[in-house]
Amino acid sequence: MFRLPYNKFQKAVEIITLVLILCQIVYCAVFYPQLPSKIPTHFNFAGEIDGWGGKSSILVLLAATIGLYIMLTVTLFFPRLWNVPVKITDQNRGVVFKYVINMVLWDKLLIVGCFFYMTYCSVSSVAMGWWFTPFLLISVLGVTFYYTIKLFLIR
Template identity: 75%
Template sequence: MFGLPYNKFQKVIEIITLVLILCQIAYTAVSYPQLSSKIPTHFNLAGEVDGWGGKGTIIILVVATVALYILLTVSMFFPKMWNVPVKITDQNRAIVFKYVMNMILLDKVLIVICFFYMTYCSISSISMGWWFTPFFLISVLGVTFYYTIKLFFVK
């Protein structure tokens, strides 16, 4: 099967993700001419700036966001390549596909939110805050673990 239909929840998450990417691109494009020649390019685990680079490096965050979005979206079109912890049968196929698609879509929107925030912090030359790394890890891994555990209970 090539490509799976989205339910309403999945469509909403996909639209939110796309809008956030477009906002990140627009924000970067509008901010770029006013950027200092040197901007933060790296943050430590405490969210403090510990690396600087030229203003052109902000494009890397936008490209990384779009690349991750495309990679995760393409992976949704090839369900036969998914590695799930249960045997997929005709009886459980719909629920397994729903769970995996929800997981990918939610991880996608969380990644885009985090990369947009990193872009904002770099453009604004502010620290990300101590909470950013735990939030990023707990949210993305939490969604992944949640749906993986749900898959174990699919019959």
């Protein structure tokens, strides 16, 4: 296990992600006392509210956000366990690590941002909109496919 050094861009993406998590925590803390006893807990594919639960369910969303962030962050500490489509050599190690770190950082940012939006929609009792699920899938999978293709093209 070792810590890979971040470049300035990677540090910026990590900081933005952490700020979003802090904003979600503050948002939940500020609005929790004012929440009604039942809040939206599930949205269908069209983004419409189709499930309700107790107000403490907002804490589950917050815990899921933090849990996903931690799990994705921990993966960066174990580069030897990464499953990449190319053999890592001394010549390509820097580029492979850069691509994988960028992919994980972008995915963390997108996931945390989407979970913050889900929290906002639950607290505000508003529909997420039809565009949310396609955006989440296309953005996270798009980042993953983009960096996977870049890894395949390494020579």
